[in-house]
Amino acid sequence: DNVYTISVIPGDGIGNEVVPQGLRVLDAVSALYGFKLNYRHYDWSCERYKATGKMMPDDGISQLRDSDAVFLGAVGFPGVPDHISLWNLLIPIRREFDQYVNLRPVRLLPGVPSPLANKQAHEIDFWIVRENTEGEYSQVGGRMFAGTEHEFVTQEAIFTRRGTDRILRYAFDLAVRLERNHVTSATKSNGIFHSMPFWDERYAVVAADYPQVRADQYHIDILAARFVMSPERFDVVVGSNLFGDILSDLGPGITGTIAVAPSANINPERKHPSMFEPVHGSAPDIAGQGIANPIGQIWSAAMMLDHLGQADAAACVMRAIEQTLAAPDRRVTKDLGGSASTAELGDDILSRI
Amino acid sequence: DNVYTISVIPGDGIGNEVVPQGLRVLDAVSALYGFKLNYRHYDWSCERYKATGKMMPDDGISQLRDSDAVFLGAVGFPGVPDHISLWNLLIPIRREFDQYVNLRPVRLLPGVPSPLANKQAHEIDFWIVRENTEGEYSQVGGRMFAGTEHEFVTQEAIFTRRGTDRILRYAFDLAVRLERNHVTSATKSNGIFHSMPFWDERYAVVAADYPQVRADQYHIDILAARFVMSPERFDVVVGSNLFGDILSDLGPGITGTIAVAPSANINPERKHPSMFEPVHGSAPDIAGQGIANPIGQIWSAAMMLDHLGQADAAACVMRAIEQTLAAPDRRVTKDLGGSASTAELGDDILSRI
Numbered sequence: 078d079n080v081y082t083i084s085v086i087p088g089d090g091i092g093n094e095v096v097p098q099g100l101r102v103l104d105a106v107s108a109l110y111g112f113k114l115n116y117r118h119y120d121w122s123c124e125r126y127k128a129t130g131k132m133m134p135d136d137g138i139s140q141l142r143d144s145d146a147v148f149l150g151a152v153g154f155p156g157v158p159d160h161i162s163l164w165n166l167l168i169p170i171r172r173e174f175d176q177y178v179n180l181r182p183v184r185l186l187p188g189v190p191s192p193l194a195n196k197q198a199h200e201i202d203f204w205i206v207r208e209n210t211e212g213e214y215s216q217v218g219g220r221m222f223a224g225t226e227h228e229f230v231t232q233e234a235i236f237t238r239r240g241t242d243r244i245l246r247y248a249f250d251l252a253v254r255l256e257r258n259h260v261t262s263a264t265k266s267n268g269i270f271h272s273m274p275f276w277d278e279r280y281a282v283v284a285a286d287y288p289q290v291r292a293d294q295y296h297i298d299i300l301a302a303r304f305v306m307s308p309e310r311f312d313v314v315v316g317s318n319l320f321g322d323i324l325s326d327l328g329p330g331i332t333g334t335i336a337v338a339p340s341a342n343i344n345p346e347r348k349h350p351s352m353f354e355p356v357h358g359s360a361p362d363i364a365g366q367g368i369a370n371p372i373g374q375i376w377s378a379a380m381m382l383d384h385l386g387q388a389d390a391a392a393c394v395m396r397a398i399e400q401t402l403a404a405p406d407r408r409v410t411k412d413l414g415g416s417a418s419t420a421e422l423g424d425d426i427l428s429r430i
Numbered sequence: 431d432n433v434y435t436i437s438v439i440p441g442d443g444i445g446n447e448v449v450p451q452g453l454r455v456l457d458a459v460s461a462l463y464g465f466k467l468n469y470r471h472y473d474w475s476c477e478r479y480k481a482t483g484k485m486m487p488d489d490g491i492s493q494l495r496d497s498d499a500v501f502l503g504a505v506g507f508p509g510v511p512d513h514i515s516l517w518n519l520l521i522p523i524r525r526e527f528d529q530y531v532n533l534r535p536v537r538l539l540p541g542v543p544s545p546l547a548n549k550q551a552h553e554i555d556f557w558i559v560r561e562n563t564e565g566e567y568s569q570v571g572g573r574m575f576a577g578t579e580h581e582f583v584t585q586e587a588i589f590t591r592r593g594t595d596r597i598l599r600y601a602f603d604l605a606v607r608l609e610r611n612h613v614t615s616a617t618k619s620n621g622i623f624h625s626m627p628f629w630d631e632r633y634a635v636v637a638a639d640y641p642q643v644r645a646d647q648y649h650i651d652i653l654a655a656r657f658v659m660s661p662e663r664f665d666v667v668v669g670s671n672l673f674g675d676i677l678s679d680l681g682p683g684i685t686g687t688i689a690v691a692p693s694a695n696i697n698p699e700r701k702h703p704s705m706f707e708p709v710h711g712s713a714p715d716i717a718g719q720g721i722a723n724p725i726g727q728i729w730s731a732a733m734m735l736d737h738l739g740q741a742d743a744a745a746c747v748m749r750a751i752e753q754t755l756a757a758p759d760r761r762v763t764k765d766l767g768g769s770a771s772t773a774e775l776g777d778d779i780l781s782r783i
C-alpha cells in the first residue's frame with residue numbers, strides 16, 4: 078500500500094531539466110517517510126512527434142491508466158504547432174482521465190519579489206479552481222470558405238450542467254475544507270451570451286447548498302484588474318477552462334512566481350490517475366542551458382504527494398522550498414536574481430529535506 | 431463644418447453623474463476653439479427598460495445614425511440581467527455602426543498611484559486595440575435538454591477573415607502612425623482549437639505587409655502576467671473581443687486608473703458614428719452619491735474630439751486632466767484618495783482649461 082506507480086513525462090524543453098530535480102526530491106522524501114515510488118519513464122514529446130509523427134503511441138492513454146499519478150514537465154516546442162502538440166498529449170490526458178479540476182495555489186512566498194507594491198509574504202494566499210475538461214477548449218467548430226475572402230471559423234464552447242456543477246461544487250467544498258468559506262466566480266455574462274449566463278445560473282444553484290460560504294462573482298475583465306488591485310480579498314476563485322487558465326497565470330504573475338507555481342490536474346473521484354505539472358511551459362528560449370527554475374516542478378511533486386495521501390512528506394517538501402527561498406545564503410536561479418543552475422537550486426532544496 | 435451633432439446617452443448608475451461633467455468640459459473647449467456641439471439627449475437605460483420593456487425604441491439605431499458621434503455613460507443595472515441590458519443597447523450600437531475598433535489607452539499618469547512597485551509616470555504607455563464586433567461575443571449557440579441533468583449550452587465564437595484582418599491592420603497602422611513600430615498579438619492557439627490558430631494565421635499574413643513593424647505574440651494567460659511583470663515592453667496590443675476586453679481592464683488595473691480610463695468604439699471608415707465611453711461600468715454600489723470619478727468620461731470626450739478632427743481641443747482637455755491629477759492642491763474623488771464630489775473634480779478640471 079505504500080508503493081506508488083508514477084508515470085513520468087518530462088516532455089519538451091526545460092521539462093527535461095526540471096523533472097529530474099522533482100524526482101530527486103521525491104526520492105529523498107520517500108526514503109524519509111517510508112514509502113516507495115516506482116517510476117515509469119515516457120519520452121512523449123515534440124521530439125518524438127518529429128521522429129514518429131505521434132506525440133505519444135496510439136495506446137498511450139492505456140499505458141498510463143493503472144499508474145497512481147502522472148508527473149509531467151512541459152509540452153510544446155517550436156516546429157510543432159501548439160494545437161498539435163498540446164491536443165495530442167496534455168489535453169487528451171486531462172480529458173481521458175476526467176481530470177476536471179485544475180487546482181493552482183497563488184501564494185506570495187518569502188524571498189520572492191512581487192511586482193506589486195507594498196505586499197508582504199503570505200498576504201496573498203488563495204486557490205484557483207479551474208474547470209479542466211470542457212468549456213472554451215473544444216474541438217467542435219471548423220472553417221468555411223477556406224482560402225477565400227469569405228473565410229471564417231467557428232469555435233464552440235460547450236458547458237454542460239454536469240461539468241459546470243461539479244467544478245463549482247469542488248470549489249465550494251474546498252472553501253469549506255480550508256475553512257475559508259468564501260468563493261469568487263469568474264464570469265462574463267454581460268458579454269458572452271449563452272455560456273456565461275448559464276454558468277451564473279448554476280453558480281446560484283450550487284451556492285444555495287452552501288449557505289455558510291460567501292459567494293460572490295465578477296466579470297473576468299474587472300476580476301483580472303482586482304487580482305492586481307486587491308489580491309488579498311480572494312480565497313477560492315472558480316473559473317471556466319479559459320478564465321481559469323488566464324487567472325492562474327495572472328495569479329503567479331502578481332506573486333512573482335511564474336517559474337515557481339505548480340498545478341494539479343485532479344480526478345477527484347480517483348477513478349483515474351491525476352496529473353501534476355508546473356504552470357510554466359517548455360520555455361524554448363532558455364531550454365538546454367541548465368538555468369531553469371525547478372521549484373514549479375518540485376512544488377508540483379508536493380501536490381502529488383498530498384494527493385497520494387502522503388501529507389507529511391508533502392509538507393516537508395513545502396518547508397524545504399520556503400526555507401530555501403527565505404535563506405540568506407540561498408542558491409537560486411536567474412529568474413529569482415541568483416546565478417545558480419537548475420541542479421544547484423535542486424541541491425539547495427534537497428539539503429533542507 | 432464646425433458644427434457637430436452628438437448623441438448623448440448617460441445610461442445607468444453613475445453614467446448619469448459623469449456624463450454631465452463631460453458635457454461641461456466639451457462646452458468649455460468648444461467655445462475656446464470655435465466649434466459647436468449640438469447635443470441630442472436620450473434616456474435609454476435599464477430604467478427605461480423597466481418602464482417600457484425596451485432599452486431603446488425600436489428605431490433607436492436610426493435615431494443615432496446621422497449624428498457625428500455617440501457619447502455614452504454606462505449601461506447595466508441590478509434588476510435587469512446584463513445580457514439583456516447590454517445586448518439591447520451597447521452591443522447593438524457597436525455592431526450596427528460597425529464600430530469594429532475598440533481603442534483604449536493604458537497610461538501611467540502622474541498623481542495616480544499604481545499598484546505596481548517602482549513604476550514612474552509615463553513608464554507604462556501603450557494602446558490596446560480590441561476587436562469589437564464579432565469573435566466570442568456572439569448570439570449564435572443555445573441550450574439543449576433545458577432543466578434536466580443532461581442540460582448543456584453551446585456558445586459559438588465567430589472569426590471572419592474580414593473581421594480579423596481589418597482589426598489587425600488597424601493595429602499595425604496605428605503602430606506606424608504612432609511611430610512605435612511594435613505590435614503584440616494576444617492569442618491562445620495552444621488551447622482554443624479553431625479560432626486562435628486562425629487568428630495567428632491572419633496575424634502572420636497581415637504582419638508580412640508591415641516589415642518595419644516588430645510583430646510578436648503571446649498566449650493570453652502569459653500575456654496577462656506580463657502586463658503585471660513588464661508592462662513597459664508594450665506599444666500596441668491587439669486582441670479579440672474577449673481578450674481585448676480582459677486586457678483593457680487589466681491595463682487600467684496596473685496603472686491604477688480603472689475610473690479614469692476612456693474608450694473609443696470606432697468605425698474607421700466613418701460611414702457611421704463612432705461611440706465614446708469610459709471603461710468603467712455603471713457602478714451601482716456608489717451610484718446616486720455624487721462621488722464617482724468623472725475623468726474616464728472626460729478623457730472619452732477628449733478621444734471624441736480627436737476623432738472629430740479637433741485635435742487641439744482634445745490636447746487641451748488632456749492637459750487639463752493631467753494638470754489636475756498632478757496638482758498639489760487638486761480636488762479629487764475618493765477612489766484617488768480625495769474627498770471631492772464628482773462636480774468638484776469637474777470644476778477643478780474646468781478651471782484648468
Ligand SMILES: CC(C)[C@H](C(=O)O)[C@@H](O)C(=O)O
Nearest residue numbers: 267268298506516520675709
Ligand atoms: C459591459 C460589457 C458588455 C462591456 C464589454 O465586455 O464589452 C464592457 O466590459 C466593456 O469593456 O466595454
Ligand SMILES: CC(C)[C@H](C(=O)O)[C@@H](O)C(=O)O
Nearest residue numbers: 153163167322356620621651
Ligand atoms: C499549454 C496550454 C494548453 C495549457 C492550457 O492552456 O491549459 C497551459 O497554459 C496550462 O495552463 O496548463
